[in-house]
Amino acid sequence: MAGIKMVDVKKQYPNGFVAIENMNLEIPDKEFVVLVGPSGCAKSTALKMIAGLEEISSGEMYIGDRLVNKVPPKDREIAMVFQSYALYPHMTIYDNIAFGLKMRKTPKEEIDKLVKEASEILGMSDLLDRKPRQLSGGQRQRVALGRAIVRHPQVFLFDEPLSNLDAKLRVKMRTELKKLHERLHTTVVYVTHDQVEAMTMGSTIVVLKLGAIQQVGSPLSLYSFPSNRFVAGFIGSPSMNFLDCTIAEENGNLFVDTGAFRLMLPEDKAAKVRDHGGKEFIFGIRPEDIRKRREKKESYSEEHINAKINVIEPLGKEMYVNLSAGNLEFMAIINARFPLKPHEEVELTLNMDRMHLFEKEGEKEAVAHTAKNATTLEGARLMADLDESDDD
Amino acid sequence: MAMTRDEKFWEGMRWAGFGATFLFMAFPIFWMILTSFKVARDAYSTKVFFSPTLNNFISIFQDPYNFGPLLFNSVVVSFSTVAVAIPAATCAAYAFSRYQFKGKNALMVSVLSSQFVPPVVVVLPFFILFKNLHLLDTRLALVILNLSFVLPFAVWMIKGFIDALPPDIESAAVVDGCNRFQVLRHITLPLIMPGVVTSAVFGFIQSWNEFLFALILTNQKAVTLTVGLMGLHTDKGILWEHMAAASMLIMIPIFAISFTIREYFISGLTMGAVK
Amino acid sequence: MNSREKYVKWVMLAPALLILIGTTLYPFLYSFITSFRFWRLTRSAEPGAFVGLANYVRAFGDAGFWNSVWVTVLFTIISVTLSMAIGLAIALILERATKLNTFMKSLLIFPFAMAPALKGFSWRFMLNPDYGILDAMIDFVFPFWSDVVWLGEPYWAVFWLAMTEIWGWAPYIALVFIGALGALPQETVNAAKVDGANTFQVFWHVTLPQLMPIVIMVGLLKTIFSVKMFDQVVTLTGGGPGRATETLNFYVYNQGFKFYDMGYASSLAYILVTTMFIFAFIYVRFLMKGEQN
Ligand SMILES: Nc1ncnc2c1ncn2[C@@H]1O[C@H](COP(=O)(O)OP(=O)(O)OP(=O)(O)O)[C@@H](O)[C@H]1O
Ligand SMILES: [Mg+2]
Numbered sequence: 001m002a003g004i005k006m007v008d009v010k011k012q013y014p015n016g017f018v019a020i021e022n023m024n025l026e027i028p029d030k031e032f033v034v035l036v037g038p039s040g041c042a043k044s045t046a047l048k049m050i051a052g053l054e055e056i057s058s059g060e061m062y063i064g065d066r067l068v069n070k071v072p073p074k075d076r077e078i079a080m081v082f083q084s085y086a087l088y089p090h091m092t093i094y095d096n097i098a099f100g101l102k103m104r105k106t107p108k109e110e111i112d113k114l115v116k117e118a119s120e121i122l123g124m125s126d127l128l129d130r131k132p133r134q135l136s137g138g139q140r141q142r143v144a145l146g147r148a149i150v151r152h153p154q155v156f157l158f159d160e161p162l163s164n165l166d167a168k169l170r171v172k173m174r175t176e177l178k179k180l181h182e183r184l185h186t187t188v189v190y191v192t193h194d195q196v197e198a199m200t201m202g203s204t205i206v207v208l209k210l211g212a213i214q215q216v217g218s219p220l221s222l223y224s225f226p227s228n229r230f231v232a233g234f235i236g237s238p239s240m241n242f243l244d245c246t247i248a249e250e251n252g253n254l255f256v257d258t259g260a261f262r263l264m265l266p267e268d269k270a271a272k273v274r275d276h277g278g279k280e281f282i283f284g285i286r287p288e289d290i291r292k293r294r295e296k297k298e299s300y301s302e303e304h305i306n307a308k309i310n311v312i313e314p315l316g317k318e319m320y321v322n323l324s325a326g327n328l329e330f331m332a333i334i335n336a337r338f339p340l341k342p343h344e345e346v347e348l349t350l351n352m353d354r355m356h357l358f359e360k361e362g363e364k365e366a367v368a369h370t371a372k373n374a375t376t377l378e379g380a381r382l383m384a385d386l387d388e389s390d391d392d
Numbered sequence: 393m394a395m396t397r398d399e400k401f402w403e404g405m406r407w408a409g410f411g412a413t414f415l416f417m418a419f420p421i422f423w424m425i426l427t428s429f430k431v432a433r434d435a436y437s438t439k440v441f442f443s444p445t446l447n448n449f450i451s452i453f454q455d456p457y458n459f460g461p462l463l464f465n466s467v468v469v470s471f472s473t474v475a476v477a478i479p480a481a482t483c484a485a486y487a488f489s490r491y492q493f494k495g496k497n498a499l500m501v502s503v504l505s506s507q508f509v510p511p512v513v514v515v516l517p518f519f520i521l522f523k524n525l526h527l528l529d530t531r532l533a534l535v536i537l538n539l540s541f542v543l544p545f546a547v548w549m550i551k552g553f554i555d556a557l558p559p560d561i562e563s564a565a566v567v568d569g570c571n572r573f574q575v576l577r578h579i580t581l582p583l584i585m586p587g588v589v590t591s592a593v594f595g596f597i598q599s600w601n602e603f604l605f606a607l608i609l610t611n612q613k614a615v616t617l618t619v620g621l622m623g624l625h626t627d628k629g630i631l632w633e634h635m636a637a638a639s640m641l642i643m644i645p646i647f648a649i650s651f652t653i654r655e656y657f658i659s660g661l662t663m664g665a666v667k
Numbered sequence: 668m669n670s671r672e673k674y675v676k677w678v679m680l681a682p683a684l685l686i687l688i689g690t691t692l693y694p695f696l697y698s699f700i701t702s703f704r705f706w707r708l709t710r711s712a713e714p715g716a717f718v719g720l721a722n723y724v725r726a727f728g729d730a731g732f733w734n735s736v737w738v739t740v741l742f743t744i745i746s747v748t749l750s751m752a753i754g755l756a757i758a759l760i761l762e763r764a765t766k767l768n769t770f771m772k773s774l775l776i777f778p779f780a781m782a783p784a785l786k787g788f789s790w791r792f793m794l795n796p797d798y799g800i801l802d803a804m805i806d807f808v809f810p811f812w813s814d815v816v817w818l819g820e821p822y823w824a825v826f827w828l829a830m831t832e833i834w835g836w837a838p839y840i841a842l843v844f845i846g847a848l849g850a851l852p853q854e855t856v857n858a859a860k861v862d863g864a865n866t867f868q869v870f871w872h873v874t875l876p877q878l879m880p881i882v883i884m885v886g887l888l889k890t891i892f893s894v895k896m897f898d899q900v901v902t903l904t905g906g907g908p909g910r911a912t913e914t915l916n917f918y919v920y921n922q923g924f925k926f927y928d929m930g931y932a933s934s935l936a937y938i939l940v941t942t943m944f945i946f947a948f949i950y951v952r953f954l955m956k957g958e959q960n
Contacts, residue, residue: 014492053563074569086560090582099578103569147568398865409760414771417778417838420789423800427792436798476686484683487676501951503683506691508947510895512919513936514690516929517697523712540690547683572675601782603898608924618784621902632792639785643777650780654773658842 002064009059034202079148229363260326284356290332427636448637481546553587708927722934735918754840775838787902821911
């Protein structure tokens with residue numbers, strides 16, 4: 001078993017394009033780590049460098065304690081599942097799975113035992129005589145998995161293995177992959193561009209943008225404490241609302257001024273931007289932190305605004321509501337029991353403990369909790385506990 | 393769905409066209425085949441019914457025509473050309489398809505364009521060169537020149553097949569523990585084999601049918617079948633019954649192999665010409 | 668990729684490139700130099716003096732040369748347009764994937780795979796005024812043509828020369844078009860039908876425009892190969908009657924291997940190369956554009 005460490009890793013393709021500038025990342029042993037980011041952010045490139053399929057331009061790459069910069073893929077004790085599955089079309093499923101073992105000169109009986117075992121785990125013992133083109137998408141995906149697990153590698157590398165499956169199968173396979181991880185207990189590096197997949201599968205998530213790591217953390221900490229606007233917008237669905245604003249001071253209190261409305265900042269957040277009066281920021285708040293105003297006082301620092309309803313998308317338990325205040329538009333998730341109608345005016349409560357302020361320049365989060373640092377899991381749990389009570 | 397009048401009309405046209413195409417394509421070949429079984433007197437007529445003979449096939453192998461050695465030359469030249477061209481083309485195609493490097497496009501275009509150099513341009517200097525090296529009228533000379541058009545075509549065709557093979561499959565094999573050579577042997581080659589075989593067949597046909605080089609560079613020892621036909625053009629005129637029999641000798645092997653691999657053949661045809 | 672890997676591609680390219688340098692680049696350059704020399708093989712095995720552009724200048728005053736240019740142009744126009752038109756027609760006829768059509772498609776391979784030299788002989792046989800079957804059939808259908816000796820009349824001879832070329836190439840072009848037609852999205856055709864277009868309108872306004880890139884590619888390719896055509900001149904007409912079917916290619920051949928005038932033949936060959944490469948250049952541009960995507 002082995003973890004992975006990348007130190008100042010850089011990747012420049014032969015055509016001069018720098019896909020990864022300077023990557024530092026430590027993946028602990030037996031962890032399920034998800035690399036997530038939009039298309040073209042060099043997720044596959046990172047994975048291929050771990051696998052040894054792409055050369056590292058500079059920096060150091062460790063698997064376990066071993067420096068593997070010059071180690072060819074076959075000696076890295078890794079297995080990889082490709083986005084396209086990359087099954088060998090001219091071999092039977094059995095041979096597909098056995099191929100890696102054969103190349104390593106494993107004895108025949110041993111191969112037979114291992115292939116049978118792997119195909120049992122994946123429930124495809126009856127498919128072994130077929131050729132890949134005679135299988136469905138889901139079955140092919142299993143074969144690709146089988147080819148990886150049969151070798152008992154130190155590290156599993158998955159490159160968007162579920163993206164070719166239909167929605168239902170994808171959800172099912174997510175669970176199966178997690179179960180598989182628990183059973184095999186091996187380091188997994190999993191690449192996806194789908195943030196939902198990342199959130200549901202990873203114990204640690206690495207968010208990438210244009211070849212640079214934006215943030216590393218648990219799913220909840222990324223959700224609650226995004227370190228910049230990109231992560232805030234990328235994680236969570238529907239996406240966080242972003243409104244341009246300035247900071248105004250009045251009677252010693254700080255306010256977020258969006259032009260359409262003013263919101264008072266809670267004490268702890270105000271303290272961080274006190275000397276930034278007049279500077280431009282981006283105010284961020286998730287749709288789920290905007291609620292319809294109720295009589296009783298909320299347990300968090302609340303602010304109220306009035307807004308007009310544009311569109312309502314009912315989802316059953318709740319509804320996505322598109323609203324406007326002045327010339328600003330934003331989204332809220334509101335409990336479906338409220339009888340709202342389009343074009344109505346509605347009074348809203350904003351959970352100011354969970355709002356974010358991003359610097360206009362650089363888009364860094366300016367008012368993040370320091371005590372509950374963004375990368376610690378405890379912080380996230382604490383914040384999550386806060387609003388257990390209010391989902392009545 | 394019921395056909396409209398307009399659709400019925402075109403459906404009729406389609407059938408008429410089908411018949412016309414069939415006649416247009418098959419008749420010249422059919423007539424050659426028929427003639428090859430005729431005695432001289434019948435050959436110089438438009439008779440369709442006649443008493444067939446196999447004599448033509450026998451006499452073209454006898455004096456003074458002696459097609460035996462010609463057949464041998466054609467076989468040796470075509471096989472040798474393919475045996476050199478296809479491995480070289482496969483390697484080059486793989487490099488073009490899988491590697492990025494400076495000047496790659498320019499190189500690929502040069503390879504492609506070399507197909508378009510008119511054969512007369514190639515043969516002029518080689519005639520002089522081979523004359524000085526005493527290589528005129530040898531099979532080696534023909535093989536060398538046939539490579540000039542078989543090789544570039546094969547490179548482009550095989551490249552098309554390799555391009556169609558996802559690189560991930562090769563990466564998977566590398567992760568599975570193959571070195572570069574093993575990847576080629578266990579994965580790439582078996583998968584592009586249909587393409588390689590098709591290119592080999594194309595190359596074989598092109599060499600087999602080659603006429604200009606053989607006409608200029610050979611006169612006795614290394615004469616091939618196509619040029620041998622010229623020998624049936626005597627002072628007494630063309631001996632059509634023998635010509636037809638010799639034609640069969642040229643056509644049948646080509647038709648047989650191209651028909652066996654017709655599916656690859658048809659898909660391979662369009663490759664290298666248009667994407 | 669480590670540094671050893673960097674050489675692998677060059678090792679793989681080397682055999683093919685070396686062969687091509689030897690078989691194409693070398694003669695290409697050698698001919699170019701020879702085209703500026705006086706060199707008759709009948710007088711000397713050694714190349715003669717450099718004569719500057721004299722060989723090229725000579726071509727301009729040579730009626731035989733201009734005749735061969737005219738014949739080549741005529742032949743190319745006829746063979747390209749007809750083989751494209753017939754090829755497209757065959758493709759439309761065989762477009763649907765029925766059993767019969769599949770059989771027909773295999774049959775199409777034969778004319779294409781037949782040796783061009785043989786095409787010439789076989790058509791020569793069929794066109795013979797005394798015992799040619801094709802001649803007999805034409806006489807039967809068009810009695811007013813019964814006196815025509817097909818290969819004895821200059822323009823007819825060029826036409827039939829083109830016909831041998833069309834016979835071999837139309838099937839190839841048809842197969843390319845069938846592939847292209849199969850790749851066209853069926854929805855556009857259906858949409859046009861729903862919009863009320865009749866069969867011909869669908870073809871003219873929907874199918875043909877989408878096929879245009881392939882039509883251009885095939886047209887260019889065919890043009891190149893028509894200019895290159897040689898074998899059938901020898902086996903069908905021998906250049907005759909008179910000089911009526913002496914293409915540029917054949918003329919170069921005669922200068923080089925009948926009169927052994929290497930200098931002049933080389934300069935003519937270079938005139939041929941230059942015209943061919945105009946078409947080849949356009950063709951390659953198109954093809955490489957496809958390559959980038
Ligand atoms: N062989 C290559 N040569 C040059 N540039 C490349 C090469 N491979 C990838 N790139 C570039 O590197 C960047 C990252 O590519 P990569 O395939 O790693 O993205 P990705 O995050 O996996 O995207 P996707 O989600 O679409 O798979 C892209 O901009 C891509 O164009
Ligand atoms: Mg990718």
